[in-house]
Amino acid sequence: YLELVSPASIFSDYTWGPRNEHVVAPVVLSLLSAMSIWIIVWYLVSHLSALVRERDTQLEETNERMAAALKERAQHLLVTTHELKSPFAAIHANAKLLQEGHCGTLPDCAVDITRRISARCRRLTAVIQEMLQLANLTSASQSELHWQRVDLRDILRWCIDQVGPRAQQRKITFAETIESAHVRGVVDHLKILFTNLLSNAVTYSHPGGCVRVRCAINASGEPVTTVSDDGIGIPAEKLPRIFEEHYRTNEAVKHNKESSGLGLAIVRQVAQMHKIHLQVESADGKGTTFRLRFRPCGIVSTTRQAEEMQDGLFDDC
Amino acid sequence: MAYLMIVEDDEDFANAAATVLSHAGHEVAVHLDIDGARASMEERTPELVVLDVMFPEDASAGFELARAMHRPDSKLKDVPLIMLTSVNAKFPLGFSSHDIDQDWLPVSDFLQKPVDFNVLVSRVEALLQKSDSPASKDA
Numbered sequence: 001y002l003e004l005v006s007p008a009s010i011f012s013d014y015t016w017g018p019r020n021e022h023v024v025a026p027v028v029l030s031l032l033s034a035m036s037i038w039i040i041v042w043y044l045v046s047h048l049s050a051l052v053r054e055r056d057t058q059l060e061e062t063n064e065r066m067a068a069a070l071k072e073r074a075q076h077l078l079v080t081t082h083e084l085k086s087p088f089a090a091i092h093a094n095a096k097l098l099q100e101g102h103c104g105t106l107p108d109c110a111v112d113i114t115r116r117i118s119a120r121c122r123r124l125t126a127v128i129q130e131m132l133q134l135a136n137l138t139s140a141s142q143s144e145l146h147w148q149r150v151d152l153r154d155i156l157r158w159c160i161d162q163v164g165p166r167a168q169q170r171k172i173t174f175a176e177t178i179e180s181a182h183v184r185g186v187v188d189h190l191k192i193l194f195t196n197l198l199s200n201a202v203t204y205s206h207p208g209g210c211v212r213v214r215c216a217i218n219a220s221g222e223p224v225t226t227v228s229d230d231g232i233g234i235p236a237e238k239l240p241r242i243f244e245e246h247y248r249t250n251e252a253v254k255h256n257k258e259s260s261g262l263g264l265a266i267v268r269q270v271a272q273m274h275k276i277h278l279q280v281e282s283a284d285g286k287g288t289t290f291r292l293r294f295r296p297c298g299i300v301s302t303t304r305q306a307e308e309m310q311d312g313l314f315d316d317c
Numbered sequence: 318m319a320y321l322m323i324v325e326d327d328e329d330f331a332n333a334a335a336t337v338l339s340h341a342g343h344e345v346a347v348h349l350d351i352d353g354a355r356a357s358m359e360e361r362t363p364e365l366v367v368l369d370v371m372f373p374e375d376a377s378a379g380f381e382l383a384r385a386m387h388r389p390d391s392k393l394k395d396v397p398l399i400m401l402t403s404v405n406a407k408f409p410l411g412f413s414s415h416d417i418d419q420d421w422l423p424v425s426d427f428l429q430k431p432v433d434f435n436v437l438v439s440r441v442e443a444l445l446q447k448s449d450s451p452a453s454k455d456a
Binding site for chain 1 (some may be wrong): 328329332
Protein backbone atom coordinates (compact mmCIF):
# COMPACT_ATOMS: atom_id res chain seq x y z
CA TYR A 1 0.00 0.00 0.00
CA LEU A 2 0.96 3.62 -0.46
CA GLU A 3 2.14 5.58 2.49
CA LEU A 4 1.27 9.28 2.30
CA VAL A 5 4.13 11.34 3.51
CA SER A 6 3.98 15.12 4.03
CA PRO A 7 6.49 17.18 2.06
CA ALA A 8 8.17 18.41 5.24
CA SER A 9 8.83 14.88 6.40
CA ILE A 10 10.56 14.08 3.14
CA PHE A 11 13.18 16.63 3.94
CA SER A 12 13.29 15.75 7.63
CA ASP A 13 14.76 12.44 6.71
CA TYR A 14 17.60 14.27 4.98
CA THR A 15 20.37 15.80 7.01
CA TRP A 16 23.56 17.59 6.09
CA GLY A 17 26.73 15.65 6.33
CA PRO A 18 28.88 13.46 4.25
CA ARG A 19 28.09 10.30 6.29
CA ASN A 20 24.40 10.32 5.31
CA GLU A 21 23.50 8.71 2.06
CA HIS A 22 20.72 11.16 1.23
CA VAL A 23 22.21 14.65 1.00
CA VAL A 24 20.09 17.79 0.37
CA ALA A 25 22.95 20.07 -0.78
CA PRO A 26 23.27 18.74 -4.35
CA VAL A 27 19.53 19.12 -5.01
CA VAL A 28 19.33 22.66 -3.69
CA LEU A 29 22.55 23.59 -5.44
CA SER A 30 21.25 22.21 -8.73
CA LEU A 31 18.03 24.15 -8.32
CA LEU A 32 19.89 27.35 -7.54
CA SER A 33 22.30 26.84 -10.44
CA ALA A 34 19.46 26.10 -12.78
CA MET A 35 17.65 29.25 -11.69
CA SER A 36 20.72 31.42 -12.02
CA ILE A 37 21.51 29.96 -15.42
CA TRP A 38 17.98 30.72 -16.51
CA ILE A 39 18.27 34.30 -15.20
CA ILE A 40 21.58 34.79 -17.02
CA VAL A 41 20.21 33.29 -20.23
CA TRP A 42 17.08 35.42 -20.02
CA TYR A 43 19.16 38.55 -19.49
CA LEU A 44 21.51 37.72 -22.35
CA VAL A 45 18.72 36.86 -24.73
CA SER A 46 16.76 40.01 -24.04
CA HIS A 47 19.91 42.11 -24.19
CA LEU A 48 21.01 40.46 -27.43
CA SER A 49 17.63 40.75 -29.06
CA ALA A 50 17.60 44.44 -28.20
CA LEU A 51 21.02 44.73 -29.85
CA VAL A 52 19.83 42.83 -32.90
CA ARG A 53 16.74 44.99 -33.21
CA GLU A 54 18.86 48.13 -32.98
CA ARG A 55 21.26 46.80 -35.62
CA ASP A 56 18.34 45.85 -37.81
CA THR A 57 16.96 49.39 -37.67
CA GLN A 58 20.39 50.82 -38.46
CA LEU A 59 20.84 48.49 -41.43
CA GLU A 60 17.39 49.28 -42.73
CA GLU A 61 18.12 53.00 -42.54
CA THR A 62 21.45 52.57 -44.32
CA ASN A 63 19.78 50.44 -46.96
CA GLU A 64 17.15 53.08 -47.60
CA ARG A 65 19.77 55.79 -47.87
CA MET A 66 21.82 53.74 -50.31
CA ALA A 67 18.81 52.93 -52.47
CA ALA A 68 17.86 56.61 -52.51
CA ALA A 69 21.42 57.63 -53.44
CA LEU A 70 21.56 55.08 -56.26
CA LYS A 71 18.26 56.24 -57.65
CA GLU A 72 19.30 59.87 -57.40
CA ARG A 73 22.54 59.13 -59.18
CA ALA A 74 20.79 57.32 -62.00
CA GLN A 75 18.24 60.10 -62.37
CA HIS A 76 20.99 62.71 -62.35
CA LEU A 77 22.66 60.79 -65.16
CA LEU A 78 19.39 60.78 -67.08
CA VAL A 79 19.07 64.55 -66.85
CA THR A 80 22.73 65.11 -67.71
CA THR A 81 22.64 62.94 -70.80
CA HIS A 82 19.46 64.61 -71.94
CA GLU A 83 21.19 67.96 -71.62
CA LEU A 84 24.13 66.64 -73.62
CA LYS A 85 22.12 65.57 -76.64
CA SER A 86 20.99 69.08 -77.58
CA PRO A 87 24.42 70.71 -77.85
CA PHE A 88 25.68 67.89 -80.07
CA ALA A 89 22.67 68.24 -82.29
CA ALA A 90 23.64 71.90 -82.68
CA ILE A 91 27.26 71.03 -83.52
CA HIS A 92 26.12 68.46 -86.05
CA ALA A 93 23.75 70.94 -87.67
CA ASN A 94 26.49 73.53 -88.07
CA ALA A 95 28.91 71.01 -89.52
CA LYS A 96 26.23 70.03 -92.02
CA LEU A 97 25.86 73.70 -92.98
CA LEU A 98 29.51 73.81 -93.98
CA GLN A 99 29.39 70.44 -95.70
CA GLU A 100 26.37 71.23 -97.83
CA GLY A 101 27.90 74.41 -99.19
CA HIS A 102 25.71 76.93 -97.40
CA CYS A 103 28.87 78.95 -96.70
CA GLY A 104 30.29 78.61 -100.16
CA THR A 105 32.58 75.98 -101.67
CA LEU A 106 35.16 74.63 -99.28
CA PRO A 107 38.52 73.07 -100.16
CA ASP A 108 38.47 69.25 -100.12
CA CYS A 109 40.51 69.11 -96.94
CA ALA A 110 37.93 71.27 -95.18
CA VAL A 111 35.04 69.14 -96.48
CA ASP A 112 36.79 66.06 -95.10
CA ILE A 113 37.08 67.71 -91.72
CA THR A 114 33.41 68.70 -91.63
CA ARG A 115 32.53 65.09 -92.46
CA ARG A 116 34.63 63.92 -89.54
CA ILE A 117 32.82 66.39 -87.30
CA SER A 118 29.35 65.21 -88.33
CA ALA A 119 30.31 61.54 -88.09
CA ARG A 120 31.68 62.08 -84.62
CA CYS A 121 28.54 63.92 -83.53
CA ARG A 122 26.37 61.08 -84.77
CA ARG A 123 28.50 58.58 -82.89
CA LEU A 124 28.30 60.67 -79.75
CA THR A 125 24.54 60.97 -79.97
CA ALA A 126 24.34 57.17 -80.24
CA VAL A 127 26.63 56.81 -77.21
CA ILE A 128 24.51 59.23 -75.22
CA GLN A 129 21.42 57.28 -76.24
CA GLU A 130 22.98 54.08 -74.91
CA MET A 131 24.07 55.75 -71.69
CA LEU A 132 20.50 56.93 -71.26
CA GLN A 133 19.22 53.39 -71.82
CA LEU A 134 21.61 51.95 -69.29
CA ALA A 135 20.75 54.60 -66.71
CA ASN A 136 17.05 53.98 -67.33
CA LEU A 137 17.50 50.25 -66.81
CA THR A 138 19.52 50.57 -63.63
CA SER A 139 17.33 53.22 -62.04
CA ALA A 140 13.91 51.72 -62.70
CA SER A 141 12.42 49.80 -59.82
CA GLN A 142 10.76 46.46 -60.61
CA SER A 143 7.32 47.72 -59.61
CA GLU A 144 7.42 50.67 -62.02
CA LEU A 145 7.89 48.44 -65.05
CA HIS A 146 5.12 46.94 -67.12
CA TRP A 147 5.59 43.19 -66.86
CA GLN A 148 3.47 41.09 -69.16
CA ARG A 149 3.27 37.80 -70.96
CA VAL A 150 5.15 38.13 -74.24
CA ASP A 151 5.94 35.82 -77.12
CA LEU A 152 9.66 35.78 -77.86
CA ARG A 153 8.83 35.01 -81.48
CA ASP A 154 7.16 38.42 -81.89
CA ILE A 155 10.03 40.20 -80.18
CA LEU A 156 12.68 38.45 -82.27
CA ARG A 157 10.85 39.13 -85.52
CA TRP A 158 10.49 42.81 -84.63
CA CYS A 159 14.18 43.08 -83.80
CA ILE A 160 15.24 41.31 -86.98
CA ASP A 161 13.17 43.84 -88.92
CA GLN A 162 14.89 46.69 -87.10
CA VAL A 163 18.34 45.41 -87.90
CA GLY A 164 17.35 44.45 -91.46
CA PRO A 165 18.48 47.59 -93.31
CA ARG A 166 21.97 47.46 -91.79
CA ALA A 167 22.21 43.77 -92.52
CA GLN A 168 21.31 44.41 -96.14
CA GLN A 169 24.00 47.08 -96.39
CA ARG A 170 26.62 44.57 -95.28
CA LYS A 171 25.06 41.72 -97.30
CA ILE A 172 24.36 39.72 -94.17
CA THR A 173 21.47 37.25 -94.23
CA PHE A 174 19.39 35.88 -91.37
CA ALA A 175 18.58 32.19 -90.92
CA GLU A 176 15.60 31.92 -88.57
CA THR A 177 14.22 28.90 -86.73
CA ILE A 178 11.85 30.60 -84.34
CA GLU A 179 9.04 28.86 -82.45
CA SER A 180 6.50 30.52 -80.27
CA ALA A 181 7.75 30.82 -76.68
CA HIS A 182 6.07 32.77 -73.92
CA VAL A 183 7.92 34.51 -71.13
CA ARG A 184 7.14 37.12 -68.54
CA GLY A 185 8.98 40.31 -69.37
CA VAL A 186 9.07 43.99 -70.18
CA VAL A 187 8.55 44.33 -73.93
CA ASP A 188 10.76 47.39 -74.47
CA HIS A 189 13.65 45.91 -72.51
CA LEU A 190 13.54 42.60 -74.36
CA LYS A 191 13.46 44.51 -77.64
CA ILE A 192 16.58 46.45 -76.63
CA LEU A 193 18.32 43.25 -75.54
CA PHE A 194 17.73 41.39 -78.79
CA THR A 195 18.33 44.42 -80.99
CA ASN A 196 21.74 44.83 -79.38
CA LEU A 197 22.65 41.16 -79.83
CA LEU A 198 21.43 41.06 -83.44
CA SER A 199 23.09 44.37 -84.24
CA ASN A 200 26.40 43.10 -82.86
CA ALA A 201 26.05 39.87 -84.84
CA VAL A 202 25.59 41.91 -88.03
CA THR A 203 28.35 44.38 -87.23
CA TYR A 204 31.00 41.81 -86.38
CA SER A 205 30.17 39.42 -89.22
CA HIS A 206 32.18 39.44 -92.39
CA PRO A 207 30.34 40.81 -95.46
CA GLY A 208 28.17 38.08 -96.97
CA GLY A 209 27.93 36.24 -93.68
CA CYS A 210 24.90 34.68 -92.04
CA VAL A 211 23.36 35.28 -88.62
CA ARG A 212 21.39 32.35 -87.20
CA VAL A 213 18.54 33.05 -84.83
CA ARG A 214 16.85 30.18 -83.01
CA CYS A 215 14.10 30.04 -80.46
CA ALA A 216 12.59 26.92 -78.95
CA ILE A 217 11.41 25.42 -75.68
CA ASN A 218 13.83 22.92 -74.19
CA ALA A 219 13.02 19.64 -72.46
CA SER A 220 12.57 21.39 -69.10
CA GLY A 221 10.01 23.78 -70.52
CA GLU A 222 12.44 26.70 -70.62
CA PRO A 223 12.47 29.00 -73.65
CA VAL A 224 15.95 29.13 -75.15
CA THR A 225 17.05 31.62 -77.80
CA THR A 226 20.40 31.70 -79.57
CA VAL A 227 21.96 34.34 -81.79
CA SER A 228 25.06 33.14 -83.69
CA ASP A 229 27.35 34.69 -86.23
CA ASP A 230 30.45 33.45 -88.03
CA GLY A 231 32.29 36.74 -87.82
CA ILE A 232 35.43 37.97 -86.09
CA GLY A 233 34.78 36.21 -82.79
CA ILE A 234 36.22 36.98 -79.37
CA PRO A 235 39.54 35.60 -78.06
CA ALA A 236 39.00 33.28 -75.09
CA GLU A 237 41.01 35.36 -72.61
CA LYS A 238 38.87 38.43 -73.33
CA LEU A 239 35.48 36.71 -73.02
CA PRO A 240 35.06 37.39 -69.29
CA ARG A 241 35.26 41.13 -69.87
CA ILE A 242 32.86 41.66 -72.76
CA PHE A 243 29.95 42.67 -70.53
CA GLU A 244 31.95 45.44 -68.85
CA GLU A 245 30.81 48.98 -69.63
CA HIS A 246 32.90 50.59 -72.38
CA TYR A 247 35.08 47.50 -72.83
CA ARG A 248 35.93 46.74 -76.45
CA THR A 249 38.43 44.23 -77.73
CA ASN A 250 41.20 45.44 -80.04
CA GLU A 251 39.73 43.18 -82.72
CA ALA A 252 36.35 44.88 -82.34
CA VAL A 253 37.87 48.34 -82.53
CA LYS A 254 39.77 47.46 -85.69
CA HIS A 255 36.66 46.03 -87.30
CA ASN A 256 34.29 48.80 -86.29
CA LYS A 257 35.34 52.15 -84.89
CA GLU A 258 31.87 53.25 -83.98
CA SER A 259 30.78 51.64 -80.80
CA SER A 260 30.40 52.79 -77.26
CA GLY A 261 31.12 49.45 -75.65
CA LEU A 262 27.82 49.75 -73.78
CA GLY A 263 25.69 47.35 -75.86
CA LEU A 264 26.55 44.22 -73.90
CA ALA A 265 26.42 46.03 -70.55
CA ILE A 266 22.82 46.85 -71.46
CA VAL A 267 22.17 43.22 -72.47
CA ARG A 268 23.55 42.03 -69.15
CA GLN A 269 21.38 44.48 -67.22
CA VAL A 270 18.18 43.34 -68.96
CA ALA A 271 19.18 39.67 -68.51
CA GLN A 272 19.71 40.21 -64.78
CA MET A 273 16.34 41.89 -64.37
CA HIS A 274 14.55 39.11 -66.25
CA LYS A 275 16.56 36.36 -64.56
CA ILE A 276 17.76 35.13 -67.93
CA HIS A 277 20.68 32.70 -67.93
CA LEU A 278 23.16 34.15 -70.41
CA GLN A 279 25.95 32.14 -72.04
CA VAL A 280 28.54 33.13 -74.64
CA GLU A 281 30.62 30.87 -76.81
CA SER A 282 33.30 32.29 -79.05
CA ALA A 283 36.79 31.91 -80.45
CA ASP A 284 39.07 34.34 -82.22
CA GLY A 285 38.12 34.36 -85.90
CA LYS A 286 35.42 31.73 -85.46
CA GLY A 287 32.30 33.75 -84.71
CA THR A 288 30.20 34.11 -81.58
CA THR A 289 27.06 32.50 -80.16
CA PHE A 290 24.90 34.02 -77.44
CA ARG A 291 22.54 31.60 -75.71
CA LEU A 292 19.72 32.86 -73.48
CA ARG A 293 17.75 30.54 -71.26
CA PHE A 294 14.57 32.08 -69.89
CA ARG A 295 12.48 31.07 -66.90
CA PRO A 296 9.63 28.84 -67.98
CA CYS A 297 6.22 30.40 -68.16
CA GLY A 298 2.93 28.63 -68.58
CA ILE A 299 -0.15 27.01 -67.13
CA VAL A 300 0.65 24.92 -64.10
CA SER A 301 -0.59 21.48 -65.02
CA THR A 302 1.53 19.09 -62.99
CA THR A 303 2.44 18.76 -59.34
CA ARG A 304 6.10 19.10 -60.23
CA GLN A 305 5.39 22.37 -62.01
CA ALA A 306 3.39 23.58 -59.03
CA GLU A 307 6.31 22.78 -56.75
CA GLU A 308 8.71 24.56 -59.05
CA MET A 309 6.48 27.61 -59.07
CA GLN A 310 6.65 27.64 -55.32
CA ASP A 311 10.43 27.43 -55.51
CA GLY A 312 10.47 30.46 -57.75
CA LEU A 313 11.62 28.46 -60.76
CA PHE A 314 8.48 29.11 -62.69
CA ASP A 315 6.88 32.38 -63.66
CA ASP A 316 3.17 32.73 -63.35
CA CYS A 317 2.18 34.29 -66.65
CA MET B 318 62.07 69.45 -89.21
CA ALA B 319 61.94 66.29 -87.15
CA TYR B 320 60.44 62.81 -87.33
CA LEU B 321 57.59 62.67 -84.82
CA MET B 322 55.30 59.84 -83.82
CA ILE B 323 51.74 60.11 -82.54
CA VAL B 324 50.38 57.08 -80.66
CA GLU B 325 46.66 57.56 -80.09
CA ASP B 326 43.62 55.32 -80.56
CA ASP B 327 41.22 58.12 -81.48
CA GLU B 328 41.71 58.51 -85.21
CA ASP B 329 39.98 61.88 -85.52
CA PHE B 330 42.14 63.40 -82.82
CA ALA B 331 45.32 61.78 -84.14
CA ASN B 332 44.56 63.09 -87.62
CA ALA B 333 44.06 66.62 -86.33
CA ALA B 334 47.25 66.59 -84.25
CA ALA B 335 49.24 65.12 -87.18
CA THR B 336 47.92 67.81 -89.52
CA VAL B 337 48.92 70.61 -87.17
CA LEU B 338 52.39 69.20 -86.52
CA SER B 339 53.10 68.54 -90.18
CA HIS B 340 52.06 72.10 -91.03
CA ALA B 341 54.62 73.16 -88.42
CA GLY B 342 57.22 71.53 -90.67
CA HIS B 343 57.67 68.04 -89.21
CA GLU B 344 57.33 64.53 -90.57
CA VAL B 345 54.61 62.76 -88.60
CA ALA B 346 53.77 59.05 -88.30
CA VAL B 347 50.45 58.09 -86.72
CA HIS B 348 49.84 54.77 -84.94
CA LEU B 349 46.43 53.88 -83.56
CA ASP B 350 47.62 50.97 -81.43
CA ILE B 351 50.49 50.29 -79.06
CA ASP B 352 51.87 47.21 -80.77
CA GLY B 353 52.12 48.91 -84.15
CA ALA B 354 53.82 51.90 -82.52
CA ARG B 355 56.32 49.73 -80.68
CA ALA B 356 57.28 47.84 -83.84
CA SER B 357 57.65 51.06 -85.82
CA MET B 358 59.82 52.65 -83.11
CA GLU B 359 62.18 49.70 -83.21
CA GLU B 360 62.61 50.08 -86.95
CA ARG B 361 63.00 53.83 -87.00
CA THR B 362 63.61 55.83 -83.83
CA PRO B 363 61.37 58.91 -83.63
CA GLU B 364 62.78 62.18 -82.31
CA LEU B 365 59.72 62.77 -80.17
CA VAL B 366 56.59 60.82 -79.31
CA VAL B 367 53.13 62.14 -78.47
CA LEU B 368 51.44 59.37 -76.52
CA ASP B 369 47.90 58.88 -75.22
CA VAL B 370 47.34 57.19 -71.86
CA MET B 371 44.25 55.08 -72.45
CA PHE B 372 43.77 52.42 -75.10
CA PRO B 373 41.03 49.83 -75.63
CA GLU B 374 41.46 46.81 -73.29
CA ASP B 375 44.11 48.58 -71.22
CA ALA B 376 43.54 51.81 -69.36
CA SER B 377 47.23 52.39 -68.70
CA ALA B 378 48.79 51.09 -71.91
CA GLY B 379 50.41 54.48 -72.49
CA PHE B 380 52.22 54.32 -69.15
CA GLU B 381 53.43 50.81 -69.91
CA LEU B 382 54.89 51.93 -73.22
CA ALA B 383 56.57 54.93 -71.61
CA ARG B 384 58.18 52.71 -68.99
CA ALA B 385 59.24 50.14 -71.59
CA MET B 386 60.88 52.90 -73.61
CA HIS B 387 62.80 54.12 -70.56
CA ARG B 388 64.34 50.84 -69.53
CA PRO B 389 68.11 51.28 -69.15
CA ASP B 390 68.86 48.92 -72.04
CA SER B 391 66.35 50.53 -74.42
CA LYS B 392 67.62 52.57 -77.35
CA LEU B 393 64.51 54.72 -77.00
CA LYS B 394 65.24 55.98 -73.51
CA ASP B 395 66.31 59.45 -74.62
CA VAL B 396 63.29 60.05 -76.84
CA PRO B 397 61.23 62.93 -75.40
CA LEU B 398 57.66 61.90 -74.57
CA ILE B 399 54.59 64.10 -74.36
CA MET B 400 51.74 62.29 -72.65
CA LEU B 401 48.12 63.16 -73.42
CA THR B 402 45.31 62.50 -71.04
CA SER B 403 41.61 63.22 -70.85
CA VAL B 404 40.00 63.60 -67.45
CA ASN B 405 38.16 60.32 -67.24
CA ALA B 406 35.78 59.07 -64.56
CA LYS B 407 37.23 55.56 -64.83
CA PHE B 408 40.59 56.90 -63.75
CA PRO B 409 39.79 59.07 -60.77
CA LEU B 410 43.44 59.78 -60.09
CA GLY B 411 44.22 63.01 -61.88
CA PHE B 412 47.65 63.05 -63.43
CA SER B 413 49.62 66.19 -63.91
CA SER B 414 53.20 67.29 -64.48
CA HIS B 415 53.75 66.94 -60.72
CA ASP B 416 53.61 63.18 -61.15
CA ILE B 417 56.42 63.01 -63.66
CA ASP B 418 59.00 60.66 -62.25
CA GLN B 419 61.86 58.79 -63.86
CA ASP B 420 60.66 55.41 -62.63
CA TRP B 421 56.92 55.67 -62.47
CA LEU B 422 55.93 58.23 -65.07
CA PRO B 423 58.96 58.71 -67.27
CA VAL B 424 57.57 61.36 -69.60
CA SER B 425 58.93 64.77 -70.46
CA ASP B 426 55.64 66.59 -70.40
CA PHE B 427 51.92 66.18 -69.82
CA LEU B 428 49.02 67.70 -71.74
CA GLN B 429 45.34 67.48 -70.97
CA LYS B 430 42.74 67.02 -73.65
CA PRO B 431 41.18 68.98 -75.26
CA VAL B 432 44.56 70.17 -76.41
CA ASP B 433 45.31 73.69 -77.55
CA PHE B 434 47.30 73.01 -80.71
CA ASN B 435 49.43 76.13 -80.30
CA VAL B 436 50.48 74.82 -76.93
CA LEU B 437 51.16 71.37 -78.40
CA VAL B 438 53.37 72.77 -81.16
CA SER B 439 55.35 75.02 -78.82
CA ARG B 440 55.91 72.20 -76.30
CA VAL B 441 57.09 69.92 -79.11
CA GLU B 442 59.50 72.58 -80.39
CA ALA B 443 60.82 73.23 -76.87
CA LEU B 444 61.50 69.55 -76.24
CA LEU B 445 63.14 69.07 -79.64
CA GLN B 446 65.44 72.01 -78.99
CA LYS B 447 66.39 70.68 -75.59
CA SER B 448 67.32 67.27 -76.95
CA ASP B 449 69.22 68.87 -79.81
CA SER B 450 71.46 71.01 -77.66
CA PRO B 451 74.94 69.52 -77.14
CA ALA B 452 74.68 69.78 -73.34
CA SER B 453 71.90 67.19 -73.18
CA LYS B 454 73.39 64.70 -75.63
CA ASP B 455 75.14 61.67 -74.18
CA ALA B 456 78.83 61.65 -74.61
